[in-house]
Amino acid sequence: MRATLIYGAGDVRIEEVPDPRIEHPTDAVVRVVRSCVCGSDLWPYASRPASEHGDRIGHEFLGVVEQAGSDLSRVRTGDLVIAPFVYSDNTCQFCQEGLQTSCEHGGTWGADGVDGGQGELVRVPQADGTLVTIPSTQDSSLLASLLTLSDVFCTGHHAATTAGVNERTTVTVVGDGAVGLSAVLAAKRLGAERIILMGRHPDRTDLGIEFGATDIVAERGDEGIEKVRELTSGAGTHAVLECVGTKPALDTCVGVVRAGGTISRVGAPQYSEGPLGRPVFMRNIAITGGVAPARNYIEELLPDVLDGTIQPGRVFDRTIDLDGVPDGYQAMADRKALKVLVAF
């Protein structure tokens, strides 16, 4: 089969690799129908040191179960399934608490002999716990929206829920990438009526408005903070959803959050120290969020996707085939594409 490998910064290749097979009775082999490139894939694409051997990459996919291990009771051959961006048994103490990203038997795609998601086939460990079976469909826009439950929309939802967003909270979303736009849609779905989106790419913030943003702030840094405060009578917003992953973005969050409010971080952090000192303490700011346990949210979000109440798949603005994946990375890195969908 053919799959995507990353060899270093700017160096993504499509190569022939061995077909996966069932290695444990709890495995399934899935033939990928849709995959995509994640904003977090762009970090290694920007900075990873060059190596002789490539590593498999990709962690968002949906597909059809081609082989099911003998221990599986939920997942069957022929099922259309969504794979969350980590695998998990869905039974251990952490999974039972809805934190499948900390599963005692879980792991990540593209590591330790497990296939990456940007390839034709994937061996799925812990398949009964990991995979969520969905109704069979050929509808391209529905498949795109279903794929967002693998990561990006669940990540936006995680930001909104951990920040306690409801119909009484005002919200600021920092970042107009696919996660930021997903966070806007998730906050709107949870009833927020005032959603300020901080982003400076008009084509993206336009989609943010369609997803439910009520105000756009294009300014960054102190100027952006000032603007959000002007919009909120000087107070800031109850919830602030950090969807970038940089320290300046987190500083902006501290600047725009209301006293007693909550900052939720879901951007993969590219920093090791952040603002946790006196300003946060004196204003009773809660800081929450983290890597999103997508598996915990899929069943809850699925009905709204299936009936078209929400269309998170609109974050995809380019569709490519597997051979187009290297160009897809470059297009996202150059900000020429918001999020690239891979159709097989």
Ligand SMILES: [Zn+2]
């Ligand atoms: Zn578990």
